[in-house]
Amino acid sequence: MSNDSKITNVSGRAIVVRGNDIDTDRIIPARYLKEPTFARMGDYPFFDERFDAAGKTKPHPFNDPKFKGASLLFVNKNFGCGSSREHAPQALYRFGVHAVVGESFAAIFAGNCVMIGMPTVTVGEREIEDLMGLADSKPETSFALDIEAKRLAYDGKSIPVDIPETHRKALVDGSWDSTGMLRANLDKVKATAAKLPYMTGFRS
Amino acid sequence: MASGRTLYDKIWDSHTVDILPTGQTQLFVGLHLIHEITTAPAFDMLRENGFKVAFPERTFATVDHIVPTDLRTRPFLDAEAETLIQVLEKNVGEFGIDFFGLDSDKQGIVHVIGPQLGLTQPGITLACGDSHTSTHGAFGTLAFGIGTSQVRDVLATQTLAIDRLKVRRINVNGSLPPGVYAKDVILNIIRKLGVSGGKGFAYEYGGAVLDRMSMEERMTVCNMSIEGGALVGYVNPDQTTFDFLRGREYVPKGEAFDRAVTYWKSVASDAGARYDDVVDVEGVKLEPTVTWGINPGQAVGISEKLPRPEEFPDPDGARKAYDHMGWSPGAPILGTPINVAFVGSCTNSRLSDLRAAAKIAQGKRVAPGIRALVVPGSAEVKTLAEKEGLHKIFTAAGFEWREAGCSMCLAMNPDRLQGREICASSSNRNFIGRQGSPGGRTLLMSPAMVAAAALSGKVVDVREYLA
Numbered sequence: 173m174s175n176d177s178k179i180t181n182v183s184g185r186a187i188v189v190r191g192n193d194i195d196t197d198r199i200i201p202a203r204y205l206k207e208p209t210f211a212r213m214g215d216y217p218f219f220d221e222r223f224d225a226a227g228k229t230k231p232h233p234f235n236d237p238k239f240k241g242a243s244l245l246f247v248n249k250n251f252g253c254g255s256s257r258e259h260a261p262q263a264l265y266r267f268g269v270h271a272v273v274g275e276s277f278a279a280i281f282a283g284n285c286v287m288i289g290m291p292t293v294t295v296g297e298r299e300i301e302d303l304m305g306l307a308d309s310k311p312e313t314s315f316a317l318d319i320e321a322k323r324l325a326y327d328g329k330s331i332p333v334d335i336p337e338t339h340r341k342a343l344v345d346g347s348w349d350s351t352g353m354l355r356a357n358l359d360k361v362k363a364t365a366a367k368l369p370y371m372t373g374f375r376s
Numbered sequence: 377m378a379s380g381r382t383l384y385d386k387i388w389d390s391h392t393v394d395i396l397p398t399g400q401t402q403l404f405v406g407l408h409l410i411h412e413i414t415t416a417p418a419f420d421m422l423r424e425n426g427f428k429v430a431f432p433e434r435t436f437a438t439v440d441h442i443v444p445t446d447l448r449t450r451p452f453l454d455a456e457a458e459t460l461i462q463v464l465e466k467n468v469g470e471f472g473i474d475f476f477g478l479d480s481d482k483q484g485i486v487h488v489i490g491p492q493l494g495l496t497q498p499g500i501t502l503a504c505g506d507s508h509t510s511t512h513g514a515f516g517t518l519a520f521g522i523g524t525s526q527v528r529d530v531l532a533t534q535t536l537a538i539d540r541l542k543v544r545r546i547n548v549n550g551s552l553p554p555g556v557y558a559k560d561v562i563l564n565i566i567r568k569l570g571v572s573g574g575k576g577f578a579y580e581y582g583g584a585v586l587d588r589m590s591m592e593e594r595m596t597v598c599n600m601s602i603e604g605g606a607l608v609g610y611v612n613p614d615q616t617t618f619d620f621l622r623g624r625e626y627v628p629k630g631e632a633f634d635r636a637v638t639y640w641k642s643v644a645s646d647a648g649a650r651y652d653d654v655v656d657v658e659g660v661k662l663e664p665t666v667t668w669g670i671n672p673g674q675a676v677g678i679s680e681k682l683p684r685p686e687e688f689p690d691p692d693g694a695r696k697a698y699d700h701m702g703w704s705p706g707a708p709i710l711g712t713p714i715n716v717a718f719v720g721s722c723t724n725s726r727l728s729d730l731r732a733a734a735k736i737a738q739g740k741r742v743a744p745g746i747r748a749l750v751v752p753g754s755a756e757v758k759t760l761a762e763k764e765g766l767h768k769i770f771t772a773a774g775f776e777w778r779e780a781g782c783s784m785c786l787a788m789n790p791d792r793l794q795g796r797e798i799c800a801s802s803s804n805r806n807f808i809g810r811q812g813s814p815g816g817r818t819l820l821m822s823p824a825m826v827a828a829a830a831l832s833g834k835v836v837d838v839r840e841y842l843a
């Protein structure tokens with residue numbers, strides 16, 4: 173993998189979306205999955221919470237001018253549960269969010285995020301409350317996420333963050349775009365397949 | 377000391393290609409199922425890189441999410457849906473993948489047709505760009521949902537870079553009272569363990585209740601593992617599994633079948649298998665169960681009152697649910713009026729589900745003003761149901777009888793809620809907006825409960841109809 177795919181740091185201002193169990197249907201309503209590419213997903217995150225039926229904006233952090241241009245997203249527990257749609261991380265990423273900090277993430281969502289080079293890191297309940305409070309009250313605050321060192325620096329201090337080691341490695345090595353790495357092993361793949369009884373139709 | 381291996385361990389180990397530099401496992405995928413919604417960008421990425429599909433004979437495609445279930449003439453009225461189907465048709469043609477399209481008698485919801493065709497088998501790994509892939513675990517299959525970039529990886533290499541899970545054994549002991557179905561079992565497991573309680577785990581379901589369940593019932597249980605936060609759910613294969621598979625199209629025949637059974641038996645968890653966690657549920661204590669909120673863990677037994685937000689670890693989440701649903705703690709769920717009744721989805725659209733609903737509907741009428749839909753899970757389910765005359769029972773009662781597809785489970789076709797409608801639904805998700813209206817409200821329950829609600833125009837206890 174080329175070095176330019178290494179993701180070691182994400183910094184910038186942060187946008188705050190509160191609430192546990194925010195599912196991917198809320199992050200991106202199913203009707204946008206009709207588009208055959210991800211190209212326009214950035215227009216749609218939280219669409220039904222941001223706009224009413226007539227297209228009028230509703231109050232939502234993703235509409236709030238104070239968060240405009242933020243590149244980190246702060247969330248609570250079990251963010252991204254539900255449908256496996258990669259459209260959800262794509263929508264956030266293409267909107268401008270390049271890392272998500274939360275209390276916990278649903279498994280498929282976190283996996284999808286790594287696959288597109290977007291880290292999801294976790295902090296404790298009290299820490300996220302502090303972070304959300306700060307980003308809400310002083311939205312100009314800049315946060316610097318160091319994936320390599322697993323730390324988040326802001327406002328003159330630095331706190332530890334957690335990320336599964338396999339995800340951390342994939343991001344900092346630049347192997348999150350996994351196809352190349354997997355393809356390099358195609359001979360081993362064939363050898364493994366040949367040993368599975370069902371791959372030969374249980375013939376022997 | 378327990379030292380045996382679980383089914384999960386055995387299948388994981390035999391399918392491990394390598395440990396990658398990241399520490400992830402490169403896992404071989406025995407069967408890959410695809411549909412129209414999550415695959416188009418994956419094929420684009422293949423084309424951009426000049427990659428071929430590594431094992432085209434291990435991928436099968438169908439259309440389910442977006443298809444109209446009434447008028448199926450092409451081109452579809454919905455131009456976007458038409459385009460998406462055409463993109464899939466082009467992709468499967470170009471890359472040499474078997475396709476069960478709209479004109480095939482094998483078309484249907486991807487999680488219904490895999491088992492029906494005998495593609496889903498014990499001892500294999502199975503991936504699909506859909507979170508309810510856990511359904512296939514009913515066969516002792518290590519099956520899980522993936523995202524689009526992972527679909528690309530499976531197409532290009534037939535493998536994935538993923539992390540191993542822990543295994544939680546869930547025993548459902550004893551027996552189920554009348555009127556309590558597989559759907560009630562899984563709703564109660566999720567209620568007990570929480571919607572994120574399964575994070576990091578594969579769920580192994582067992583115990584006397586699971587042992588006695590049919591394959592279709594086991595599929596209902598495994599289907600909703602993901603609603604409990606578990607990526608994988610499975611049941612160990614047994615005689616019920618083998619009897620179900622015998623004779624199906626993609627299942628080996630003759631002596632090869634016997635060899636297959638030997639392999640299938642060998643992958644079941646050892647008697648002394650070591651689990652990371654064990655949970656017990658008493659079947660006899662369960663009653664017909666209905667969700668009242670905006671996630672599948674927010675459920676109550678039909679005789680219970682709606683809980684107070686303070687009873688939850690996350691009172692704010694419960695308050696948000698009450699805000700959306702518009703009812704109050706302490707009220708009964710029994711008697712809640714409904715507008716729409718939906719029998720369908722990969723959770724509950726198989727023949728036994730339709731039979732259970734038809735048994736309730738037989739000789740009765742849908743309440744005035746209620747829109748009631750029955751959407752079979754596959755073209756084959758539809759044919760079999762019609763052979764038994766189930767469609768006549770439904771239409772005589774005032775239900776609409778549709779073509780196979782996902783339909784109102786996620787409302788990507790014209791079947792959707794309007795405004796603040798309340799839907800009694802046999803599907804798996806009651807998320808805000810899930811059934812196509814941002815203000816719509818979904819109550820999850822068993823197909824028999826949905827049929828009973830359709831007839832009464834409100835949430836009722838199905839046991840009254842069974843008496």
Ligand code: SF4
Pocket residue numbers: 440441485486487506508721722723781782785786803804
């Ligand atoms: S029926 Fe619903 S949950 Fe199942 S695959 Fe279709 S949309 Fe997904």
